[in-house]
Amino acid sequence: MRRVALPDKDGYFGEFGGKFIPETLFNPLKELEEAYNLLRNNREFNQQLNSYLKDYAGRPTPLYFAPNISRYLNIKVYLKREDILHTGAHKINNALGQALLAKHMGKKRIIAETGAGQHGVATATVSALFGFKCDIYMGETDIKRQKMNVFRMQTLGARVIPVKSGSKTLKDACSEAIRDWVTNVKDTYYLLGSVVGPHPYPMIVRDFQAVIGREVKQQILKKEGRLPDYLLACVGGGSNAIGLFHPFFYDREVKFIGVEAGGLGKKDRHSASLSKGDIGVLHGTKSFLLQDKFGQIKLAHSIAPGLDYPGVGPEHAYYKKIKRANYVTITDREAIEGFKLLSRLEGIIPALEPAHAVYYLKRLAKSASNSLVILCLSGRGDKDLDMVRKWEE
DSSP: OOOOOSSOTTSEETTEEOOOOOGGGHHHHHHHHHHHHHHTTOHHHHHHHHHHIIIIIOOSOOEEEOHHHHHHHTSEEEEEEGGGSTTSBTHHHHHHHHHHHHHHTTOOEEEEEESSSHHHHHHHHHHHHHTOEEEEEEEHHHHHHTHHHHHHHHHTTOEEEEEOSTTSSHHHHHHHHHHHHHHSTTTEEEOOOSSOSSTTHHHHHHHHHTHHHHHHHHHHHHHHSSOOSEEEEEESSOHHHHHHHGGGTTOTTSEEEEEEEEETOTTOOSSOHHHHOEEEEETTEEEEEOBOTTSOBOOOOOSSGGGOOSBOOHHHHHHHHTTSEEEEEEEHHHHHHHHHHHHHHHSOOBOHHHHHHHHHHHHHHHHSTTOEEEEEEOBBSGGGHHHHHHHHO
């Protein structure tokens, strides 16, 4: 595969990505891109970020061989333990990077959107650490589903602002955060949580999450003396998956599998943007979206709030188009089974988001026995225990 720098200078991954924005956002995005390009290869900035990742967040995270599930499925399964990071998920990687960027840009206030609450918690955490005022937009539906994460954000000093429009979930929280940013751009930094949105956000978030894949490559070579056969991760917006996949992009022997939320099953047209969606524009970027025949965005559904988004990052759309990655779906019911499977076989309670990928191991094992598989365990399941309990009632 010919090595090319992606995204290109206009923010495109092939035909996907770009900047589909109102004129009021042109200068803020230009300021952000210039600041990031100035700092991304700056030694002092990277030393500072790496210090926080190590001593504050808890990197490097272990690459754990899961013996019981490996024996049960007859494949060799390693778990990249992002769930044991500070705040309980991979979101802290990006939050630390962007908060340092905001600090260098002289911003005083940080805003963010959140669905499952993990990005909100990470943003509230770094805001407390660096002394930013912090406002988090969260859909009313997600506030009800994730009460403990709401309380965590408030405990950290953030204001959680309920979003009552649309589906009252992640899409609408993102829309409200963008409206706030347009109004208050002079002193406010929008800390976007996934590899979505207009350029340069998909690139910035990917670069800060790529620490996952870089560590994995070193760790698996040390443990096994070779690269894995498969990399497996859940995909909503897609930041943990891109963080795992991107450093292996040119290692063609390594297959990528992104696991989307399939919601209620085959007839559910409100889930799985890559598997069931069409090309369109949402939140400033061109990608695969859930939309009707008139181009109106559909309400997304998943039992996992972090996968409850009607679009996906443009780099994932590009991976699908060039067939570098395969994207599959797992239903709500199967995700619950994956949640229980890892909990009872390995004593590790996963978040419902990566539980989708855990269940997919069962399918993969049928066609790829004895393979070496690495699964990104992107978050822990404390936040979802009440939802699982209610599901079983």
